[in-house]
Amino acid sequence: MILEPECIGCLFTQMLKAFKIVKPDVSRDLVISAQKKLMKFLLDSNINEIAAPIVGKFLYRLVAETINVEDPYRKQKKEYNNLALAYYDDTKKIVKNADDPLFEAIAASAIGNTIDFAAQHEIDLINDLKNFTPQNFSINHYDDFRKELNKLAKLEGTLLILGDNTGEIVFDKLLVETIKEIYPNLEIVYAVRSAPVINDSTMEDAEEIGLAKIVKVIESCPVPGIDLKSATEEFKKYFYDENGFILSKGQGNFETLHNPDQPSNHELPDKNIYYLLKAKCNLMERIFNCAKGDLIFKQSSLTP
Amino acid sequence: MILEPECIGCLFTQMLKAFKIVKPDVSRDLVISAQKKLMKFLLDSNINEIAAPIVGKFLYRLVAETINVEDPYRKQKKEYNNLALAYYDDTKKIVKNADDPLFEAIAASAIGNTIDFAAQHEIDLINDLKNFTPQNFSINHYDDFRKELNKLAKLEGTLLILGDNTGEIVFDKLLVETIKEIYPNLEIVYAVRSAPVINDSTMEDAEEIGLAKIVKVIESCPVPGIDLKSATEEFKKYFYDENGFILSKGQGNFETLHNPDQPSNHELPDKNIYYLLKAKCNLMERIFNCAKGDLIFKQSSLTP
Structure with missing residues (x-):
């Protein structure tokens, strides 16, 4: 199934939650910059073809890269x-x-x-x-x-x-x-x-x-x-x-x-x-x- | 105060909630297209200077325009x-x-x-x-x-x-x-x-x-x-x-x-x-x- 409107807010909430779990003291700037990258990814993707877990892969990779840890979880x-x-x-x-x-x-x-x-x-x-x-x-x-x-x-x-x-x-x-x-x-x-x-x-x-x-x-x-x-x-x-x-x-x-x-x-x-x-x-x-x-x-x- | 990371997911959730209150049968395409416009607005704005209610104004105007009602609430x-x-x-x-x-x-x-x-x-x-x-x-x-x-x-x-x-x-x-x-x-x-x-x-x-x-x-x-x-x-x-x-x-x-x-x-x-x-x-x-x-x-x- 493709991404539904419910998924959009949830993806950003997931990203923030991931940061808080892995690096509770992460700075506002780092999170905002990752959130903007997620917006760009969504705008560049065909939202009518992409499933939420595919975005999830990108999102969690982004969190890992932002804090520079290979397997943060x-x-x-x-x-x-x-x-x-x-x-x-x-x-x-x-x-x-x-x-x-x-x-x-x-x-x-x-x-x-x-x-x-x-x-x-x-x-x-x-x-x-x-x-x-x-x-x-x-x-x-x-x-x-x-x-x-x-x-x-x-x-x-x-x-x-x-x-x-x-x-x-x-x-x-x-x-x-x-x-x-x-x-x-x-x-x-x-x-x-x-x-x-x-x-x-x-x-x-x-x-x-x-x-x-x-x-x-x-x-x-x-x-x-x-x-x-x-x-x-x-x-x-x-x-x-x-x-x-x-x-x-x-x-x-x-x-x-x-x-x-x-x-x-x-x-x-x-x-x-x-x-x-x-x-x-x-x-x-x-x-x-x-x-x-x-x-x-x-x-x-x-x-x- | 400026927009904080917590606000991003919340803004998208608010938008969806607004659609559901005003027009429960709104189509996926209309919501997704409004969500994308909100992403573009956030990417084009200086997130280090903008307060969440200013984004809120844009967001709720967008909902009103999408369903073509002047005062939807x-x-x-x-x-x-x-x-x-x-x-x-x-x-x-x-x-x-x-x-x-x-x-x-x-x-x-x-x-x-x-x-x-x-x-x-x-x-x-x-x-x-x-x-x-x-x-x-x-x-x-x-x-x-x-x-x-x-x-x-x-x-x-x-x-x-x-x-x-x-x-x-x-x-x-x-x-x-x-x-x-x-x-x-x-x-x-x-x-x-x-x-x-x-x-x-x-x-x-x-x-x-x-x-x-x-x-x-x-x-x-x-x-x-x-x-x-x-x-x-x-x-x-x-x-x-x-x-x-x-x-x-x-x-x-x-x-x-x-x-x-x-x-x-x-x-x-x-x-x-x-x-x-x-x-x-x-x-x-x-x-x-x-x-x-x-x-x-x-x-x-x-x-x-």
């Missing part, structure tokens, strides 16, 4: 992973003891999407985990997901998971473990970003939290979403492989893949995509007709 | 006046029965500043009025204000009040009445905007709610703040008159007059200014070291 990313790891054992127990461990693992993975400092919301992971009920999903295509997974296991196809943020990746690991336990022969491939961008997970994170030990981890692209133009060949192979389907985590991946009304800037594969995310902004409220904070589990071709 | 302004008028009698009783009616009227006038759709907050006037305590003022120079008013009454000077929003103006009327009752010989002059801009009060509102009957009302400038370059001669006469002091309502007036760190784009008068407002955004939190929603009653030359 490394410290926060480690903190988020550690925060999530501290909840891993308790969450695993909840999942194991649930009536339907797979559904519970899906819920934990969606709630894990809370951990995202680009969005206009506060982190409230503990409460979210404790108070979760299936009604928190305002769109829930779990039954279709489960059926498709059953079919896929028989066909020896591949489930491609598009990862999103650090911290969240720990709960994705629990989801992967849960799927593997139920479908031991299913091939699962997990995609991380191919370069540091915001607090998104990279290969370093997948190795750090032990995900790379239990599943094949590949690199997608250096964008906080999916941009086929800058994606690796390995990613494109799995992305376009028709024997399987995709589980896409988070808002950035959704924003770059969901494209109902306008010509796409890349060809979508001929297979289903399941979007699993927490609605974090006004735009998601409008698109999903839900409230901020709601969980979404939507199959691309199904209407809610 | 007329309907909302009438609603805000009527909303406030519905609380007028009850508020007047509270003020009359208070231990210090002047302080109570000041509080009501500050709480009236809640009514402002440019700001990032929700209107919660009723609760604010019912739950008010003096502790809601995080800066409170009322004692100095009172002393200065006593002195002014003896000197036959002029109190110039800089009005702000519609709705709010009803509680300003109550404040004016209260001051007149205590200081019957004091000259009070109330300034409204000289042209429609956002939901700010104009002469039409002052007449509609009966303020113009009890006090001299003059027109300041066509800006949601004070811009001496476009101000009327009559306003400048009262603004620079040294025999008196100023009570400035709201954030827009504050933002254009408060200027501690950088060269001012206009000469301030040689008299005190009392700022009475509700802190409505992150920037005010930073400047006043307060929380959003706090009331501020600050004399310009005093530190909190």
